[in-house]
Amino acid sequence: xxxxxxxxxxVLAFVLAAAAAGLLRRGRARRADFSSLKTVTFGxxxxxxxxxxxxxxxxxxxxxxxxxxxxSKLVPLHVSGPFAGETSFTYQSEGTGxxxxxxxxxxxxxxxxxxxxxxxxxxxxxxxxxxxxxKLIQLPGDARVVSVNGTEIxxxxxxxxxxxxxxxxxxxxLSFAAERGLQMEPIWLPSPEAVVGRFIEIMANGYQNxxxxxxxxxxxxxxxxxxxxxxxxxxxxxxxxxxxxxxRGWFDPIVEFMRPVPPLALIPLxxxxxxxxETGKVVLLFxxxxxVMAIAARAGVSGVRISKIHAAYSLGASKWQILRHVIVPNSxxxxxxxxxxxxxxxxxxxxxxxxxAAQMGAGMMIIAAAxxxxxxxxxxxxxxxxxxxxxxxxxxxxxxxxxxxxxGRS
Amino acid sequence: MSGLxxxxxxxxxxxxxxxxxxxxQDVSLHLAKGELLSVLxxxxxxxxTLLNIVAGFLxxxxxxxxxxxxxxxxxxxxxxxxxxEGALFEWMNVRDNVSFGPRMxxxxxxxxxxxxxxxxxIVGLKDFRDKAIYELSGGMQxxxxxxxxxxxxxxxxxxxxxxxxxxxxxxxxxQALVLKLWKExxxxxxxxxxxxxxxxxxxxxxxxxxxxPGRIHxxxxxxxxxxxxxxxxxxxxxxxxxxxxxxDILSMIWNMEEEIMGHMEPAS
Ligand SMILES: Nc1ncnc2c1ncn2[C@@H]1O[C@H](COP(=O)(O)OP(=O)(O)OP(=O)(O)O)[C@@H](O)[C@H]1O
Ligand SMILES: [Mg+2]
Numbered sequence: 001x002x003x004x005x006x007x008x009x010x011v012l013a014f015v016l017a018a019a020a021a022g023l024l025r026r027g028r029a030r031r032a033d034f035s036s037l038k039t040v041t042f043g044x045x046x047x048x049x050x051x052x053x054x055x056x057x058x059x060x061x062x063x064x065x066x067x068x069x070x071x072s073k074l075v076p077l078h079v080s081g082p083f084a085g086e087t088s089f090t091y092q093s094e095g096t097g098x099x100x101x102x103x104x105x106x107x108x109x110x111x112x113x114x115x116x117x118x119x120x121x122x123x124x125x126x127x128x129x130x131x132x133x134x135k136l137i138q139l140p141g142d143a144r145v146v147s148v149n150g151t152e153i154x155x156x157x158x159x160x161x162x163x164x165x166x167x168x169x170x171x172x173x174l175s176f177a178a179e180r181g182l183q184m185e186p187i188w189l190p191s192p193e194a195v196v197g198r199f200i201e202i203m204a205n206g207y208q209n210x211x212x213x214x215x216x217x218x219x220x221x222x223x224x225x226x227x228x229x230x231x232x233x234x235x236x237x238x239x240x241x242x243x244x245x246x247x248r249g250w251f252d253p254i255v256e257f258m259r260p261v262p263p264l265a266l267i268p269l270x271x272x273x274x275x276x277x278e279t280g281k282v283v284l285l286f287x288x289x290x291x292v293m294a295i296a297a298r299a300g301v302s303g304v305r306i307s308k309i310h311a312a313y314s315l316g317a318s319k320w321q322i323l324r325h326v327i328v329p330n331s332x333x334x335x336x337x338x339x340x341x342x343x344x345x346x347x348x349x350x351x352x353x354x355x356x357a358a359q360m361g362a363g364m365m366i367i368a369a370a371x372x373x374x375x376x377x378x379x380x381x382x383x384x385x386x387x388x389x390x391x392x393x394x395x396x397x398x399x400x401x402x403x404x405x406x407x408g409r410s
Numbered sequence: 411m412s413g414l415x416x417x418x419x420x421x422x423x424x425x426x427x428x429x430x431x432x433x434x435q436d437v438s439l440h441l442a443k444g445e446l447l448s449v450l451x452x453x454x455x456x457x458x459t460l461l462n463i464v465a466g467f468l469x470x471x472x473x474x475x476x477x478x479x480x481x482x483x484x485x486x487x488x489x490x491x492x493x494x495e496g497a498l499f500e501w502m503n504v505r506d507n508v509s510f511g512p513r514m515x516x517x518x519x520x521x522x523x524x525x526x527x528x529x530x531x532i533v534g535l536k537d538f539r540d541k542a543i544y545e546l547s548g549g550m551q552x553x554x555x556x557x558x559x560x561x562x563x564x565x566x567x568x569x570x571x572x573x574x575x576x577x578x579x580x581x582x583x584x585q586a587l588v589l590k591l592w593k594e595x596x597x598x599x600x601x602x603x604x605x606x607x608x609x610x611x612x613x614x615x616x617x618x619x620x621x622x623p624g625r626i627h628x629x630x631x632x633x634x635x636x637x638x639x640x641x642x643x644x645x646x647x648x649x650x651x652x653x654x655x656x657x658d659i660l661s662m663i664w665n666m667e668e669e670i671m672g673h674m675e676p677a678s
Binding site: 325406 | 466489496514564568
């Protein structure tokens with residue numbers, strides 16, 4: 001139910017933000033660049049530019065929702081939180097002789113579950129309940145409760161009362177549970193500021209014997225080592241497969257077989273063969289990058305227009321010169337695409353491998369935190385992993401536009 | 411013997427389904443040094459195949475090609491090629507494209523750069539020499555391709571519809587340029603085209619090929635290229651012989667195409 005409500009709120013936010021952006025922009029002059037002057041945009045993918053306002057709104061909405069459901073102080077609106085404060089209910093009980101008597105239970109719900117001073121002065125039963133917990137209520141004498149707030153109750157039954165629920169155990173004892181509200185407890189979902197706080201704390205003090213930068217640096221180094229080795233072997237292999245029938249025939253079965261095997265499936269075998277420490281991880285990442293790069297290089301070779309090769313031969317180039325001056329530069333766009341994919345795969349794989357076993361690393365950090373239910377560290381780790389993966393891709397894209405400016409323009 | 415000689419060239423493609431295509435049958439031809447031959451013919455008559463054989467990209471199933479007395483066995487810098495499009499190297503700028511041949515031959519910069527710049531000036535791209543290929547228009551790209559071929563100083567220039575992808579006006583200008591370059595450099599040229607007019611304007615000699623099997627159907631010797639070197643190409647087209655020869659060849663090719671279509675009818 002809550003899930004559907006959240007989804008509806010999210011859709012509503014999407015629609016409202018779109019409407020607001022539309023209003024905001026009305027009357028403002030449109031930019032006169034080439035693609036905004038196009039009248040046909042539906043179906044012309046190249047005319048679709050991401051609306052940056054939408055991107056900002058999207059991130060803001062996620063933070064608002066996150067804050068609203070975790071009671072964040074950074075967010076003005078919250079969903080209902082767990083009840084805290086004083087409440088009470090009345091009951092009627094039947095004595096051993098069948099005579100009915102009324103009573104009242106006063107309940108204090110708070111984070112520590114202790115009674116405020118002077119609460120026990122009146123005749124009422126006073127009970128303290130820790131937020132989010134149940135509490136059995138000891139009634140005076142051997143009274144057998146028959147109704148709560150005027151509603152009949154039997155063992156196993158429950159009666160909703162103000163700010164909570166009163167239920168009766170099978171033995172006839174009453175128990176009170178305060179309303180939990182829609183907010184998440186920090187153990188399920190910590191608030192944004194808790195995550196940021198953790199980030200600052202771990203940045204200063206480190207976690208599990210290593211500083212944050214050592215954890216992240218360890219993961220990055222593994223990726224870099226595995227990817228570099230994979231590219232160093234995979235690219236020449238791909239070229240060889242694109243240039244020689246024997247190579248193609250020899251490695252085709254291997255590459256085609258290894259390509260669909262997810263690197264994660266290799267973790268057990270790699271652990272058996274190379275152990276759980278650095279060698280094993282680098283070998284795993286090497287394998288993850290190898291096939292992607294080999295296939296990219298092979299595609300790069302087969303993507304060369306034959307007239308370019310013919311032209312180079314007619315201009316007197318040797319085979320080696322054609323490889324160096326025609327095939328390699330012509331395959332660079334494919335290689336870059338492959339490298340981006342390989343980097344993504346490596347980054348995902350290294351985190352997974354660190355989840356299995358590691359002394360340091362981004363993945364190790366979150367799995368260690370998860371064992372102690374430190375959800376804020378887990379969240380922080382996931383966000384960092386995502387940001388770094390995004391950053392890597394951004395860097396690769398930038399290198400691509402700088403090094404392969406002719407991509408897609410021939 | 412100097413010049414380009416084709417001796418009974420035949421080419422048969424075996425298809426995977428067991429049948430075969432006789433793309434060329436006993437094509438013989440001699441081109442003296444400095445001659446410009448244009449090749450016309452209906453689609454599929456083997457023009458590209460013939461040119462690829464001369465360039466050395468394909469080995470004929472029968473026959474032999476010699477250039478200046480030695481047999482042609484594969485591609486070589488002595489036979490330059492200008493393609494219809496897409497044969498320039500996008501990762502190099504204009505000047506590096508044009509100097510590709512000399513650079514691959516290991517010549518020194520000081521040796522080839524003046525010649526490269528002179529060629530760029532001739533084709534009118536002096537100011538574009540540092541531009542990237544994808545920044546040029548189609549016509550400019552073909553001029554780069556021409557200059558690149560010439561910079562390598564080949565004995566024979568082979569062109570497969572070099573102007574086919576250009577618009578009519580650019581095409582006319584390029585025709586004049588080709589003619590001028592041919593006159594200036596005295597290269598032997600073999601030019602494939604789909605345009606009868608172009609073949610007439612540029613070809614000192616012209617062969618019309620016939621399909622199934624591909625062979626030389628008729629050969630002409632033409633005065634127009636000689637005329638065109640000295641006057642406006644539009645004037646050349648007004649020459650009385652120009653019109654009649656054009657009609658002649660057009661109807662010849664038209665009839666061949668008809669025949670092919672007729673061929674196809676019973677099959678469908
Ligand atoms: N690699 C090949 N395999 C099989 N058949 C081929 C091959 N190349 C060409 N052919 C066939 O040889 C014949 C001649 O082809 P070619 O490309 O030389 O014709 P063309 O005269 O250049 O045609 P167009 O004017 O359309 O360019 C065609 O029938 C074609 O189907
Ligand atoms: Mg052709």
